[in-house]
Amino acid sequence: MNTTTVALTDVGKSYGRADALSDVTLALRPGITGLLGPNGAGKTTMLRILATALAADRGTVEVLGSDPGTATGRTAVRRRLGYVPQETGFPRGFTAFSFLDYLAILKEWSDAETRHAEVRRVVELVDLTDVAPKRVSALSGGQRRRLVLAQAMIGQPDLLVLDEPTTGLDPAQRGRLRDVLGRAGESATVLISTHQTEDVAALCERVVVLDGGRVLFDGAVTDLVRQATGRVWMADDRHPAAQHAWRTGTGRVRNVGDPPPDAELIEPDLEDAYLLLVGDAAHDAGLEAVS
Ligand SMILES: Nc1ncnc2c1ncn2[C@@H]1O[C@H](COP(=O)(O)OP(=O)(O)O)[C@@H](O)[C@H]1O
Ligand SMILES: [Mg+2]
Known part of the structure; x- marks a missing residue:
């Protein structure tokens, strides 16, 4: 469990002349790491780099033994990645079930029977079984957020990158989410950004604090x-x-x-x-x- 699964070395990313990330060096292992920081700290930028949605401008990135700077590296990472972006849109007309089924197809689950079983599993995991036949457009904000989490859990990925997954959830739903993530963190590497320090205190052994694109703290929650x-x-x-x-x-x-x-x-x-x-x-x- 002590092997490094994700390594950033001197990573930087700029938008025009502004540095969103500067000299970020970080190594992650299996387990749950919380990512805290004020708005604009660079959390989403860092998570997007790990999720292969954005390329770093400087430094080196290694994710699950692959280099996301190459096309083959990105494919290798994406096959083992679950990602909850901070904001998402939904294709029109899908039900919750068909949306997940569609994403499972994109994730290369070609056999319909095993795929449907996997979709039912993740639907149950996030407690959406009752609304699975409903159209996504008819779901509440919290239900949609859990639907996005469900797609990230398809195939039990080795790396989960979660950008503010608890936003919009009520306390009972957050409790359930903690249970789901706690279990995932027993084997996967989980990085979760949040503005809720209680989520980090409840779930994470380790916390990284970003501010102004730099790592202010990286260590045990108890040490912070x-x-x-x-x-x-x-x-x-x-x-x-x-x-x-x-x-x-x-x-x-x-x-x-x-x-x-x-x-x-x-x-x-x-x-x-x-x-x-x-x-x-x-x-x-x-x-x-x-x-
Ligand atoms: N697409 C973009 N174009 C220009 N600036 C951006 C873009 N995305 C993020 N930024 C800037 O980069 C900085 C870090 O943003 P972000 O990574 O979203 O921080 P956080 O998720 O911690 O709130 C902010 O100053 C933000 O305004
Ligand atoms: Mg953000």
Whole structure:
């Protein structure tokens, strides 16, 4: 399980003069890695490169032993890849079942009987069995999102690249999705971007934080959380030195930043640690800009 399955080395991607990714070096192994970062951090760009939807401008990319920079490499990767893009359209007129069946055909499942069994399996996996005969246009947003996830699970791919798969799902659906992804992560390499730090805390052993196209953190979730120890405290009011502060349901204020000496410190969670990491990086960048 310790073998590297995906390796990015000094990878860069630019749109015009703007760098969406700069010098990204990252190695992934089987298991679930969470990808966090503010909007515009470069998450989608990185995931599209891994999913062979976009070519890197600089650096080297190796995915499941193949080079997605070559046509044969891309085909080899695509045969073992499941991908949930951030945004998707749907061909008109398909039912949920026929949409998945069509994608399974594109994924080279030529025998109708085994293909239909596989489509039924992934439909069941994402809890869409009841609506499988319905047209995609009649499904809710959350149902469509799960349909996209279902197509990614066809054939139990070795690599799952999931761009904000939990967006639009209710808590019960997110719970079920975690179960599905947890199982997939027992053998596959799973990279999942999300704005929900709870998803990462619940699912991932490892987390990568991107900001401004660079890797700010890459390591164990517990190590990132530990970085916030001593920097989260409760008080009756917002503290001027807090980077972030919000009134909680109890009426007291959770402060995140540099506490005063007598602060009532509490255990940080992943969200605190993430906010501090991104906030401190912005602060350091500001200092660099003025010096
Ligand atoms: N097709 C594109 N053309 C021009 N700029 C783009 C394009 N796609 C992304 N960008 C820019 O690249 C940066 C990274 O975007 P993206 O990878 O979508 O970030 P994220 O998914 O973390 O929100 C942003 O500044 C974004 O505006
Ligand atoms: Mg994105």
